[in-house]
Amino acid sequence: MKITRLSSRLIQLTRYPAVFPMNCYLVVEDDGLTLVDSTTSSPADDVAAMVRQLGKQLSRIALTHAHGDHVGGAAGVRQRFPGVEVSIGQRDASILAGDKTLLPAEPQTEVKGYFVKVDWKPDRLLQAGDRVGSLEVLASPGHTPGHVAFIDVRDRSLIAGDALQTRGGIAVSGDLRLLFPFPAMATWSKQTALKSAVALRELRPSLLAVGHGAAVSEPMAAMDRAIESARHAFG
Numbered sequence: 001m002k003i004t005r006l007s008s009r010l011i012q013l014t015r016y017p018a019v020f021p022m023n024c025y026l027v028v029e030d031d032g033l034t035l036v037d038s039t040t041s042s043p044a045d046d047v048a049a050m051v052r053q054l055g056k057q058l059s060r061i062a063l064t065h066a067h068g069d070h071v072g073g074a075a076g077v078r079q080r081f082p083g084v085e086v087s088i089g090q091r092d093a094s095i096l097a098g099d100k101t102l103l104p105a106e107p108q109t110e111v112k113g114y115f116v117k118v119d120w121k122p123d124r125l126l127q128a129g130d131r132v133g134s135l136e137v138l139a140s141p142g143h144t145p146g147h148v149a150f151i152d153v154r155d156r157s158l159i160a161g162d163a164l165q166t167r168g169g170i171a172v173s174g175d176l177r178l179l180f181p182f183p184a185m186a187t188w189s190k191q192t193a194l195k196s197a198v199a200l201r202e203l204r205p206s207l208l209a210v211g212h213g214a215a216v217s218e219p220m221a222a223m224d225r226a227i228e229s230a231r232h233a234f235g
């Protein structure tokens with residue numbers, strides 16, 4: 001995997017960087033490391049190398065949403081690091097378990113994208129406002145009904161999962177970029193995704209780290225462009 005140190009607290013690990021980039025992240029905490037997302041296949045070897053290099057344990061895995069290219073690698077990491085706590089947003093936990101039934105209050109559009117069968121259950125179900133180490137959980141539905149993002153309260157780095165992409169051009173989830181159309185094709189509710197992107201922008205993040213594509217520092221102007229483009233595209 002390609003390793004990019006975004007700051008002393010945030011390391012990006014990218015599977016298939018040239019062809020189909022999928023990011024996961026290691027967040028460095030005083031008491032250990034948190035892995036955010038896991039790509040399609042286990043990043044355990046690379047995580048183990050970072051664990052050795054940083055002299056810290058892997059404490060937690062936090063998942064932004066239930067798509068296979070974010071949760072697929074978690075099984076291998078759990079095996080390599082027994083006792084690690086795995087968390088995911090409460091709403092996407094049912095999707096992870098195979099139930100794509102929509103709630104009455106939700107937009108009644110199809111839950112899309114690539115899913116894998118997992119042989120494990122999350123240890124912890126996240127709600128907005130919860131903390132995973134220094135990461136605050138942010139509701140960011142739209143790409144999936146229960147998508148969550150994470151902001152590091154120490155430096156306001158935002159790990160946005162697939163709420164936005166930067167590969168092929170920055171975009172709100174659902175706003176198609178021809179050079180990398182897959183996140184848009186896997187998006188459940190574009191209008192909901194747009195509201196979430198606006199809410200994330202309001203938090204004035206110092207860095208935007210996404211599931212697919214390079215991180216952007218001081219991302220506010222870029223996020224404004226993405227939001228404007230999505231408003232236009234979604235009508």
Ligand SMILES: [Zn+2]
Pocket residue numbers: 065067070113143162183186
């Ligand atoms: Zn996704």
